[in-house]
Amino acid sequence: MATPLVGTAIITGGDGNLGSEIAVAIARKQPLIHILVLVRDLSSLSVRQVSQKVRMVGPRSFEIARVDLNSFSSVITFAEHTIRRVRDRDIPPVAVLVNCAATYSHILDPKTVDGYDPVYQTNCLSPFLLTISLLESFRASKRTGTVGAHAINVGCSNMSHGRLDFFQAGWEAGRKEDIELDDKEALQRYGSSKLLLSATMYALRRSLVSSGNIPINISTFDPGSISSKANRPHKSTSSSPERPNFLNPLHRFRQKRSINAVTVSANAIADTAFRPMSMRALEIERYHIVGKEYEASSVVNVLRDQKQMNNMLNMALVHTRIGTGTPTNSSAATSPSMRSNETMVNARIRAETRRNSSATTSPSMRPDERRVK
Numbered sequence: 001m002a003t004p005l006v007g008t009a010i011i012t013g014g015d016g017n018l019g020s021e022i023a024v025a026i027a028r029k030q031p032l033i034h035i036l037v038l039v040r041d042l043s044s045l046s047v048r049q050v051s052q053k054v055r056m057v058g059p060r061s062f063e064i065a066r067v068d069l070n071s072f073s074s075v076i077t078f079a080e081h082t083i084r085r086v087r088d089r090d091i092p093p094v095a096v097l098v099n100c101a102a103t104y105s106h107i108l109d110p111k112t113v114d115g116y117d118p119v120y121q122t123n124c125l126s127p128f129l130l131t132i133s134l135l136e137s138f139r140a141s142k143r144t145g146t147v148g149a150h151a152i153n154v155g156c157s158n159m160s161h162g163r164l165d166f167f168q169a170g171w172e173a174g175r176k177e178d179i180e181l182d183d184k185e186a187l188q189r190y191g192s193s194k195l196l197l198s199a200t201m202y203a204l205r206r207s208l209v210s211s212g213n214i215p216i217n218i219s220t221f222d223p224g225s226i227s228s229k230a231n232r233p234h235k236s237t238s239s240s241p242e243r244p245n246f247l248n249p250l251h252r253f254r255q256k257r258s259i260n261a262v263t264v265s266a267n268a269i270a271d272t273a274f275r276p277m278s279m280r281a282l283e284i285e286r287y288h289i290v291g292k293e294y295e296a297s298s299v300v301n302v303l304r305d306q307k308q309m310n311n312m313l314n315m316a317l318v319h320t321r322i323g324t325g326t327p328t329n330s331s332a333a334t335s336p337s338m339r340s341n342e343t344m345v346n347a348r349i350r351a352e353t354r355r356n357s358s359a360t361t362s363p364s365m366r367p368d369e370r371r372v373k
């Protein structure tokens, strides 16, 4: 009889340079994991390539699904379908979610169908929505006493150029769509989306841990500057014309690093995603930079400001329509409607995680400058 699968790993941007290598690394290291790669265009050459590469590793439980992060309904449809499949035991519970997909654009793009800047929606709002929408499908940890599931957000040193209020500050106001942005502004926009992703997901993590019984660890992994060992030829899209390697960081953050082979970063992410972690270890918020662990608030400073973290969480909940209310024009402000929604939102998170409830502690979240390892 075949050994049963022990979990599912979902990778967004699974046909991208890094995402495809993460899929291959997980296939090599975790033969009992069902690999579910998410892509935007099922018919693309890069999808065929990642599929071939994973299958060459050996017989694996592997599939590819379509999700467009520019559309909340696409994200929710996928998440609901996945939850149903986990309930029906069609696939094992989700052990790992890697939010790897991202976009960079130096064009003032039209808004998405949901009314947001596509860079903000793809890089921040949709990964947040995907993670919350999948909560019920995450692997519980009742029996093992270890954290059942990991959500890893692929970060980027360019977040040092970001601002928390960038997408609230009316940066596009009065300007025509499709105009070209200068490098500085494009970088600030991208960096802001990455900063917000990271901070908002740590805020979600705190909320899950403080509401108790949530066996999922959420962290950011900055892969460093990675080489384009192209899984696919560079695609020139309307939002990234004539600029190859568009996700390469232009500036280094915190420390000088050389360019890593993409496989090095992919292997490090695969190792981190499956490293067993005791429930007690949830006390520390971790930020990974190319395989080294740091206490997250020493990298993402806003983590020291709990009030602002709450505001950001509420803002993301409202923007992704999980919470109701009208988004405000300042990330620092909390509208009365958002405040009144807080209870409802927390109830929603609790409801999403009901099935996962198991014994965890409710750790304190004291910021600490030290490197964790």
Ligand SMILES: NC(=O)c1ccc[n+]([C@@H]2O[C@H](COP(=O)([O-])OP(=O)(O)OC[C@H]3O[C@@H](n4cnc5c(N)ncnc54)[C@H](OP(=O)(O)O)[C@@H]3O)[C@@H](O)[C@H]2O)c1
Pocket: 012, 013, 014, 015, 016, 017, 018, 019, 039, 040, 041, 067, 068, 069, 070, 099, 100, 101, 102, 103, 122, 154, 155, 156, 157, 222, 223, 224, 225, 226, 227, 235, 247, 248, 249
């Ligand atoms: N490259 C670097 O040096 C570097 C450094 C630090 C961090 N990173 C981070 O690493 C991650 C992967 O970067 P990469 O270099 O591998 O870039 P990449 O090859 O361009 O991959 C990006 C992936 O995201 C997908 N994507 C973009 N918009 C999407 C949408 N709306 N819906 C669904 N999928 C979408 C792309 O799919 P399509 O092909 O359909 O657009 C592609 O699969 C990113 O989070 C990036 O910020 C990269």
